[in-house]
Amino acid sequence: MITVREATPAATRPGAPGRVRTVICWVTIASCLPYLVLKVFWLFGNSVGAADAQGAAELLDVRHLVGDVVTAGMELFAIALVLALTYPWGRLLPAWLVAGPIWLASGLLAPIALGLPLGLAAQAFVGGSAVPADNGLLGWVYVLVYGGFAVQAVGLLAAFLGHARERWPEVFRMRMTHLSGTASRHRLRTMIAATIAAGYAAIMVAWSVTAPDWGGPAGFETVAQKTALLATGLLVLAGAISVPALLRRRGDRRVVGPFTLAWLGTSVAVTAGPTHIALSNNGSISLILVTVSLCATLSGLLLAHTMIRALPAAPRETERRT
Structure with a gap:
């Protein structure tokens, strides 16, 4: 290991x-x-x-x-x-x-x-x-x-x-079969969080077409602006797929690819909602936006916890200062 x-x-x-x-x-x-x-x-x-x-x-x-x-x-x-x-x-x-x-x-x-x-x-x-x-x-x-x-x-x-x-050079050599089974104890919680994150991704894709209608973030009017919402949805979806893949530990491919997607997807899920609320045009914030953002942030945090626990030993547990 x-x-x-x-x-x-x-x-x-x-x-x-x-x-x-x-x-x-x-x-x-x-x-x-x-x-x-x-x-x-x-x-x-x-x-x-x-x-x-x-x-x-x-x-x-x-x-x-x-x-x-x-x-x-x-x-x-x-x-x-x-x-x-x-x-x-x-x-x-x-x-x-x-x-x-x-x-x-x-x-x-x-x-x-x-x-x-x-x-x-x-x-x-x-x-x-x-x-x-x-x-x-x-x-x-x-x-x-x-x-x-x-x-x-x-x-x-x-x-x-x-x-x-x-x-952490070992992470770049690590294979899927090397991942820890510790995180598997939280499989049900992880799948629920991944489902919520995937739902948030779908909402972001929908808002990339309709925003600011349907409760989307205010101020997203041009095609270029709405494409940022689409990018957000795609990144969150990548994380929602990649974290459960780390749990399954299938195949002999390197971990770095799925882990990178999980890293990006979970971080976007956590930060996107609060960012849209904080930067909402003229402070216009809908109840739908707040609710969806809160759910996405919580799901992203849960997925991030699973992502870290999937490693054989989290960096914070093995850190040693010299």
Whole structure:
């Protein structure tokens, strides 16, 4: 049986990261800066990027200013995280302090990374603007913000991949038959959670056509925006399928593929609903959206617990600092 444990001792650890990893790190950091600069302007009362007086007033209201503080803090944390994932000192951090934030970041950024190119392609096919009308912001703000998010998604994932290969190399060699049977004790709970997550995925696909009708998140008006909902649904569905597959432990294929889909799907299931509520246009939130989001978040947490327990030994159980 393969056991997941911390990798090489300090004496054999690599020194400075290679050139590719260093470039990925600093490109990711650079992609955070435009968003941070915008947030600083808005927090200090400058309405740069507003399309009209109403948009400027909305940017500077209390709801948006509180959101600016939170999201600016998240961007600063993303910068610290990519540095930890790139440089050797990050290997000394507890596993949960690295894996937990990158898992949440995956849920926030994966729908953008997948939905943005698909959405722009779909919008180009049907015609029209990808930016919603009368939204109060100039078009370049969307390009700057969501383009930066897409780069961050790719950069953080690449940085975590390099970090994980050094810290938990056994996971990348692990086969399905090596997985632990401990999680099988929760098979019924897992199947219920997977069914709920699959239902949420179906609702997201439906909302990608009807939103904001049928109780969907407000503000999703263009084809490009709705494609992000479709991407969310597809990622959650992948997780709902992959976690039970880890429980079955069938076949001799490598674990890394199904585990990656389970990782992405569970993180999106947990974060998508709260994100849609927090960012709802004009604070317009339906009871259906709240209910569906709560169910999805709970199911995602249960599936994530099963995903971790399916490993022979969870990183948090075998971590040792040197």
